[in-house]
Amino acid sequence: HRRLLAEAFEDRSRLRAAIYRLDGGLPADPDLLLAAAGEAADGLDHDLAGRLARAAVAAGGGFEARMVLLAELPYEGRGEEAVALADELAAAAENADEPAATWLRVASARSKLELILGRIEPARATLAAAVARARHPAARVRLGLQQAAQAFTTGHIGLSIEHGDEVLAAEPDDPAVLGRLAISRVRALACAGRTRDAVAFAERTLEVLPAVEEARAATVRMALLQALAFDGQLDRARELGDAGMAAASHGPAAALRAYWAHELGQVAVLRGHAAVGRRWLREALAIMPVAGLPAG
Numbered sequence: 001h002r003r004l005l006a007e008a009f010e011d012r013s014r015l016r017a018a019i020y021r022l023d024g025g026l027p028a029d030p031d032l033l034l035a036a037a038g039e040a041a042d043g044l045d046h047d048l049a050g051r052l053a054r055a056a057v058a059a060g061g062g063f064e065a066r067m068v069l070l071a072e073l074p075y076e077g078r079g080e081e082a083v084a085l086a087d088e089l090a091a092a093a094e095n096a097d098e099p100a101a102t103w104l105r106v107a108s109a110r111s112k113l114e115l116i117l118g119r120i121e122p123a124r125a126t127l128a129a130a131v132a133r134a135r136h137p138a139a140r141v142r143l144g145l146q147q148a149a150q151a152f153t154t155g156h157i158g159l160s161i162e163h164g165d166e167v168l169a170a171e172p173d174d175p176a177v178l179g180r181l182a183i184s185r186v187r188a189l190a191c192a193g194r195t196r197d198a199v200a201f202a203e204r205t206l207e208v209l210p211a212v213e214e215a216r217a218a219t220v221r222m223a224l225l226q227a228l229a230f231d232g233q234l235d236r237a238r239e240l241g242d243a244g245m246a247a248a249s250h251g252p253a254a255a256l257r258a259y260w261a262h263e264l265g266q267v268a269v270l271r272g273h274a275a276v277g278r279r280w281l282r283e284a285l286a287i288m289p290v291a292g293l294p295a296g
Helices: 002-008 014-023 030-042 046-058 062-076 079-093 099-116 120-133 137-153 157-170 175-191 195-208 211-230 234-248 254-270 274-287
Strands: none
Touching (some): 002 014, 014 046, 030 046, 030 062, 030 211, 046 062, 062 099, 079 099, 099 120, 137 157, 137 175, 175 195, 175 211, 195 211, 211 234
16 A cells, blocks of 8 residues: 555655655655655654655665765764764765865754754854855855854844845845745844844745745744744734644644644743643643754
8 A cells, every 4th residue: 555655646745755665665766765854854853854864875875865864863862973974974075076065065064963962162163164165155055044043043143133134135035045044034033023024024935935845834834923922913823823733733743743832832821821831832842852952
């Protein structure tokens, strides 16, 4: 049955097709597995993303597959293994077709790894070194997105907004850039008191995101929920959270349900409904898949 489902989903959902191919014992193309792993990671389902990344490595995905695996290892509690893999990939970058560009990608991945492991200063230093070496405009945009996210994550709200401004000056209309930036920028603007700007940026981003980016759109909607709540639009925030939770209930990623529960808990507390908020937050803690990480 899984093999039949793999064929049925081949032109409809890369993620489901890849899962059914693995479960059905069918060979899978590394590119399909990598695309599916990316979708799973965007949907915050890191267990599934790690499984797909390993399958891509086994299928001959090479450097690209190991880069994806590097991003997922810390979510499995294998941080030191991830650091060792980052060292291997940095050494491999020296022999790549484009060593400078490859080194930047590895440095970017290592900075994310350090941040996830709670090593804030090494994360900043690694990213700063990458930014200093970046020359190509596209590379600078990618690193700018990471700078904005890292600054927000470490509590530097104004700096996060500044990095976002720089990204938008270079790429004001690219849906992929907007989708990645919105996740941190919407929350940063809301935390800075610019709640209307935050809502407007989230809504603009959701309008241009393609349908295949539904997992990323869900994380942008979560940021929009926070912006609405901070703006005092608590009923609209709750409605958005209820719709997000209902949609996540039909998907494969428990993590999306955990994060929606977290957002709904925050809204309930802001509305003065402490008991409801506590129930939502307990549910989030029960199913959150990254509880063992400092970042989590």
